[in-house]
Amino acid sequence: MTEETEQTEERLFKDLGLSPQIQQAIDEIGFEKPSPIQAEAIPELLAGHDVIGQAQTGTGKTAAFGLPMLQYLDPSNDEVQAIVLTPTRELCIQVTQALRSYAEHLDIEIVAVFGGAPIRSQQAQLRSGAHVVVATVGRMKDLISRRSLVLTAARFVVLDEADEMLDLGFIEDVERILRMCPSGRQTALFSATMPPPIKRLADTFMYDPVTISITPKTLTVDAIEQAYVEVPGKAKVDKLVDVVKAEDPEQAILFCRTKIGATRLERDLKNRGLDVKALHGDLSQGVRDGVMLAFKNHRCRLLVATDIAARGLDVDHVTHVINYDIPNSSETYVHRIGRTGRAGRTGRAITFVTPDQMRDLEQIKSDVKASIAEWEKPEDRIEHARPPRRKRRGEKPAPLDDQPAVLVEEVEDVDEVVEVPLTEEPEAAIPETPDGAVKLFINRGSRSDITEEDLRWALKEGAVLEDGQVADVRVLERFSFVEVDGDVAERTVEFLDGSRLKGSAIRVEIARS
Ligand code: AMP
Numbered sequence: 001m002t003e004e005t006e007q008t009e010e011r012l013f014k015d016l017g018l019s020p021q022i023q024q025a026i027d028e029i030g031f032e033k034p035s036p037i038q039a040e041a042i043p044e045l046l047a048g049h050d051v052i053g054q055a056q057t058g059t060g061k062t063a064a065f066g067l068p069m070l071q072y073l074d075p076s077n078d079e080v081q082a083i084v085l086t087p088t089r090e091l092c093i094q095v096t097q098a099l100r101s102y103a104e105h106l107d108i109e110i111v112a113v114f115g116g117a118p119i120r121s122q123q124a125q126l127r128s129g130a131h132v133v134v135a136t137v138g139r140m141k142d143l144i145s146r147r148s149l150v151l152t153a154a155r156f157v158v159l160d161e162a163d164e165m166l167d168l169g170f171i172e173d174v175e176r177i178l179r180m181c182p183s184g185r186q187t188a189l190f191s192a193t194m195p196p197p198i199k200r201l202a203d204t205f206m207y208d209p210v211t212i213s214i215t216p217k218t219l220t221v222d223a224i225e226q227a228y229v230e231v232p233g234k235a236k237v238d239k240l241v242d243v244v245k246a247e248d249p250e251q252a253i254l255f256c257r258t259k260i261g262a263t264r265l266e267r268d269l270k271n272r273g274l275d276v277k278a279l280h281g282d283l284s285q286g287v288r289d290g291v292m293l294a295f296k297n298h299r300c301r302l303l304v305a306t307d308i309a310a311r312g313l314d315v316d317h318v319t320h321v322i323n324y325d326i327p328n329s330s331e332t333y334v335h336r337i338g339r340t341g342r343a344g345r346t347g348r349a350i351t352f353v354t355p356d357q358m359r360d361l362e363q364i365k366s367d368v369k370a371s372i373a374e375w376e377k378p379e380d381r382i383e384h385a386r387p388p389r390r391k392r393r394g395e396k397p398a399p400l401d402d403q404p405a406v407l408v409e410e411v412e413d414v415d416e417v418v419e420v421p422l423t424e425e426p427e428a429a430i431p432e433t434p435d436g437a438v439k440l441f442i443n444r445g446s447r448s449d450i451t452e453e454d455l456r457w458a459l460k461e462g463a464v465l466e467d468g469q470v471a472d473v474r475v476l477e478r479f480s481f482v483e484v485d486g487d488v489a490e491r492t493v494e495f496l497d498g499s500r501l502k503g504s505a506i507r508v509e510i511a512r513s
Contacts, residue, residue, distance in 0.1 A: 054214065
């Protein structure tokens with residue numbers, strides 16, 4: 001253990017200088033102690049410093065900037081006082097949900113604005129007041145040009161996943177937006193990697209920033225079994241099919257370096273009879289959403305993805321990451337394989353290398369300080385023969401820095417593993433009422449202090465539904481039912497399941513009977 005983590009382990013949330021209302025929300029959510037990035041960044045941000053956080057999703061970075069941001073806000077001032085810029089709508093929604101749960105006991109309005117949803121309802125939400133706006137870059141620009149959003153009072157600015165904004169070509173727009181914010185603002189920039197344009201942006205737009213770097217390997221790599229497959233370029237697809245069949249993953253992400261490579265691999269795997277979907281930047285936002293949803297909902301087992309496209313994907317039951325193309329840096333390697341082995345589960349990462357890439361692999365091995373042995377079929381493995389178990393519904397994540405300790409439990413739970421054939425299981429039809437609505441079940445009701453108004457609010461704010469898309473809301477004692485339009489039912493589940501309402505997480509699912 002490094003000196004840094006020993007030091008941060010001693011810190012508790014109550015030592016960080018957060019207000020009682022924020023502390024109460026953290027207690028109710030169940031965070032026991034701050035993650036390393038939180039322990040480092042929260043005091044700096046509370047002290048008014050600019051912060052560069054080099055940390056990826058999964059490190060607790062949202063609370064690291066979110067908690068001090070909420071504490072900075074003045075609820076009695078109706079102006080937009082803080083903005084969070086995100087590269088994708090998935091991240092925008094995820095951040096908004098997290099911030100709302102942290103703001104549970106504050107009188108703070110947090111509005112999400114992102115592309116692909118009606119701009120009018122977002123304009124209306126802004127008109128009725130927003131202390132914080134969480135936005136994708138394009139939609140924020142659009143709302144500014146329509147004069148629905150002014151940033152003259154936005155003195156707390158967060159750039160989340162800045163490197164992805166760069167990759168997606170948004171950096172100039174980000175700079176334009178930064179120029180519209182007051183010069184005396186406080187800026188926090190989070191990025192998994194720090195390529196030169198991001199460093200330049202920090203030099204130009206930040207004031208004497210404190211840099212906090214959290215190496216993701218302390219969080220993830222220990223829990224991941226890593227192997228490599230040496231194979232000539234021409235034989236890669238066939239070898240991949242062998243590996244996938246032998247490993248029989250519950251869900252796997254297959255990484256390619258380029259969009260063209262991803263498209264080609266998807267086609268080649270489909271031609272060999274595998275059930276696979278691809279996620280890359282050439283697809284429309286609608287198609288990307290559909291693919292992500294299918295993967296998150298377990299309707300697709302294999303996902304071919306490029307690094308950029310996979311960033312917004314926060315799925316915690318990926319059992320395998322396969323680097324079909326070796327990543328071009330050790331940072332990317334760690335970033336990719338961090339998609340598996342989430343929340344204390346074991347995962348496997350298998351990297352394909354052509355003979356002339358063996359040197360790149362050696363570099364990764366030495367940077368990551370992990371043993372990456374040659375891949376063997378699962379039945380030939382002596383020590384690591386147990387597959388990861390399936391996720392239990394409603395399971396709470398372990399505290400972030402305790403994750404590797406949970407490994408012991410993994411080994412004992414092997415009986416739970418269900419064998420799933422490689423072809424897709426037929427999907428059960430979603431039951432609709434005669435007027436085309438779909439009934440959703442929510443696991444909380446009046447006994448948990450939930451009212452019809454709360455649910456209508458959650459449907460509108462959390463799942464971005466219009467009033468007309470909600471047919472019925474019924475709150476019973478221990479659970480509730482809502483009926484929503486058939487074509488937004490899956491999205492509603494996706495957006496609301498696991499989100500927090502009145503202090504605790506709710507489960508939302510399609511009512512099957
Ligand atoms: P993030 O990196 O912000 O996307 O957070 C990753 C996950 O860690 C989210 O599900 C958070 O709710 C959770 N999380 C954040 N901070 C903590 C903490 N201090 N203890 C336990 N879980 C946390």
